[in-house]
Amino acid sequence: MSNLADLTLVDLGKRISSGDVTAREVTLAALERAHALNGSVNAFRAIDDDGALKRAEELDRTRVAGGTVGPLHGVPVALKDNLATRGLATTASSRILAGYIPPYNATVVERLEKAGAVIIGKTNLDEFAMGSSTENSAYGSSRNPWALDRTPGGSSGGSAVAVAARIVPAALGSDTGGSIRQPAALSGVVGLKPTYGRVSRYGLLAFASSLDQIGPITRSAADAARILEVIAGADPCDATASTEAVPSFTRELTGDIRGLKVGVPRAVLSEGVDAAVLESFQEALSTLEGLGAVVSDVELPHASYGIPIYYLIATAEASSNLARYDGVRYGFRAALDKDASLKTMYERTRDEGFGAEVKRRIMLGTYVLSAGYYDAYYLKAQQVRTLLRQDYDRAFQRVDVIAMPTTPTPAFRLGEKTDDPLQMYLADVFTVSANLAGLPAISMPGRFSCAGLPIGFQITGRMFDEATILRAADAFQRHTDWHTMAPSIESRAVAIE
Amino acid sequence: MSLTRGDVLRIAELARLALTDDEVTLFTKQLGSILEYVDQINALDTAGVMPTSHVMNRPLDRADEPRPVLSRRDVLAAAPEAAIEAGLFKVPRVIG
Numbered sequence: 001m002s003n004l005a006d007l008t009l010v011d012l013g014k015r016i017s018s019g020d021v022t023a024r025e026v027t028l029a030a031l032e033r034a035h036a037l038n039g040s041v042n043a044f045r046a047i048d049d050d051g052a053l054k055r056a057e058e059l060d061r062t063r064v065a066g067g068t069v070g071p072l073h074g075v076p077v078a079l080k081d082n083l084a085t086r087g088l089a090t091t092a093s094s095r096i097l098a099g100y101i102p103p104y105n106a107t108v109v110e111r112l113e114k115a116g117a118v119i120i121g122k123t124n125l126d127e128f129a130m131g132s133s134t135e136n137s138a139y140g141s142s143r144n145p146w147a148l149d150r151t152p153g154g155s156s157g158g159s160a161v162a163v164a165a166r167i168v169p170a171a172l173g174s175d176t177g178g179s180i181r182q183p184a185a186l187s188g189v190v191g192l193k194p195t196y197g198r199v200s201r202y203g204l205l206a207f208a209s210s211l212d213q214i215g216p217i218t219r220s221a222a223d224a225a226r227i228l229e230v231i232a233g234a235d236p237c238d239a240t241a242s243t244e245a246v247p248s249f250t251r252e253l254t255g256d257i258r259g260l261k262v263g264v265p266r267a268v269l270s271e272g273v274d275a276a277v278l279e280s281f282q283e284a285l286s287t288l289e290g291l292g293a294v295v296s297d298v299e300l301p302h303a304s305y306g307i308p309i310y311y312l313i314a315t316a317e318a319s320s321n322l323a324r325y326d327g328v329r330y331g332f333r334a335a336l337d338k339d340a341s342l343k344t345m346y347e348r349t350r351d352e353g354f355g356a357e358v359k360r361r362i363m364l365g366t367y368v369l370s371a372g373y374y375d376a377y378y379l380k381a382q383q384v385r386t387l388l389r390q391d392y393d394r395a396f397q398r399v400d401v402i403a404m405p406t407t408p409t410p411a412f413r414l415g416e417k418t419d420d421p422l423q424m425y426l427a428d429v430f431t432v433s434a435n436l437a438g439l440p441a442i443s444m445p446g447r448f449s450c451a452g453l454p455i456g457f458q459i460t461g462r463m464f465d466e467a468t469i470l471r472a473a474d475a476f477q478r479h480t481d482w483h484t485m486a487p488s489i490e491s492r493a494v495a496i497e
Numbered sequence: 498m499s500l501t502r503g504d505v506l507r508i509a510e511l512a513r514l515a516l517t518d519d520e521v522t523l524f525t526k527q528l529g530s531i532l533e534y535v536d537q538i539n540a541l542d543t544a545g546v547m548p549t550s551h552v553m554n555r556p557l558d559r560a561d562e563p564r565p566v567l568s569r570r571d572v573l574a575a576a577p578e579a580a581i582e583a584g585l586f587k588v589p590r591v592i593g
Contacts, residue, residue: 100575102575103568103572103574103575196551196553197553209551210550210551210552239559240551240553240557242553308534309535309538311535323513328588329575329576330576332577340589341589342589345588347514350513351514351515351520356523359514359516359520359524360524360527363505363508363512366511367508367532376539377535380538380539380541380543381535383543383548384546385548385549386548387541387543387546421527421531422527422530422534425531436549437552438552438553463552
């Protein structure tokens, strides 16, 4: 069955619908691989053997009776554990949600299931998606399948690992400041953050509501297009889910990018970027040029303020969103003396339930929203956010897409940045802008480093123009094979023991 | 902008976090250096710039019509303590 693991979602779907393999066989292979590798990579918080096999068997019966359920019929997928799943524990990798079993499904879960996908489990993340390495998970960090002593990136690290390690062809993540694209880049897979509002967030455990967006992690851009067209579109349960028409992204993958205008913000790349990353990026640009794209420089004068404004706005929104975790409605409540007050219950539950990074961000967000500091920090950040959006508006008058590295370095070692939160924040330097401006962006692997670590680059598009960035990424992948590289994880797993 | 222990204790109170002494010490240092870093935005002139609170270019309104919602029983079942039959979440005594 090991060859099934190497198939892309599109190819796997074809083989299932032709009757070449059954959904049960595919699901069983994915479950076996998840169990076999999870000890080494810690990608999964929970693996739902029973639910997945039951669903696969139903799908096989439907197919035998002459039909397929939808475009993802029988395809195994994994979900970041901040997406609510009915009857299946959802923790956001936080102790404060220990024992919480949602009574409802996120809209994206409903849509995947309706399309025929088989959900095999929930993946590890930085607690409440706050982090860039998965080291903030209350349940241990995930490990990069290319080098087990390194981070797979975060916060959707478990989803990136599940795809990179060939356990599933696709997983969902969420991206608030880079949490889909950064782990995709560090793990050697594709990560797409759709336009703000493109995908319903009903059932996504909220972190920063003006920035959060759900998207796919896959091995090919074509697979990302397939997933996006299933999960995108308006939803009465989420007022921010846009009513903008959802095109057939798959049909837009023509392979033709002749005349595509690609802007490069050179000034942003002037310092702090690893030489191997710059080299990989340059080569990717040359490949795009070879396919007929026209590369020119663009200026994003306020991009260098991305990290400060992101960490002001995201923490402010987080301090508000996470106020709901108070020991009353879900999950964990601190053990208390019988005469303890309600306030003590709140304070003790939150101190014991949240990890250090979440507390740090709640504290920062509470501070910047507090009387006397609101104007200097929160309001000011919102104004600079406007200036950054205007930079992109101007750039997109001249170019169709903007290309940048996804991260300043390849995957860093576990433990390398955990003592210095600010250093960790700087790992998001190239990804936060797309969230602040609400734009779609896709990361895909380019040339690896000499040490064999994946390096990603990203293409950002105009609002609601995922079609163009997917077409560019797909054209790139038709002419390169970086995305087909597989880590030899079994031998590494043995070597570490 | 430097931050004092008193500031951190005041914020923790607002955020309903009973921090340990070690956490107060650590956060005083770490939050201080993060604030120092983000302070760079105050060098920009933003007079007259409209703030961005979200990037939606359409109103978020929808018709206010009743729709099915989660059952009270299911929601209460997810709580740490509840009186499910009575339809109540249980919390420590609030009024003496």
